[in-house]
Amino acid sequence: MSESVSTKPYMIRAIYEWCVDNGFTPHLVVMVDEETRVPMGFVKEGEIVLNINYTAIKNLQLENDAITFSARFNGVSHNIYIPVRVVKGIFARENGQGMFFEAEAPPPILPAPSGASETAARKKPSLKLVR
Secondary structure: OOOOOOOHHHHHHHHHHHHHHOOOOEEEEEEOOOOOEOOHHHOEOOEEEEEOOOOOEEEEEEOOOEEEEEEEEOOEEEEEEEEHHHEEEEEEOOOOOEEEOOOOOOOOOOOOOHHHHHHHHHOOOOOOOOO
16 A cells, blocks of 8 residues: 555645635744745744735645745745645634644655765875866
């Protein structure tokens, strides 16, 4: 049996739709890491809260692995990329209702094949004089 997709992206989409249907302003709470693409000047204590109302952003894509859209910050357009695993919550600004999650650690970086790393470790860098 194959590994199933997390319920988290489905819950994010459901709360987003609930907010929009009820005239609320959906906001995302995001833990920023090296894969997250947001304007770093707006990050506080490793987190950013983003207004994702359709009037504030363009081209919102709520996919199973990432949330993408474009938004303006201080008049400058930015393409935003948020891995779903770093979303800590989605809520309505007007009443605070929504859903909050545990942010997940990034997937581990796989080491290079053992033969390649041993060869690289044994070979010293050298310079060659070219005339």
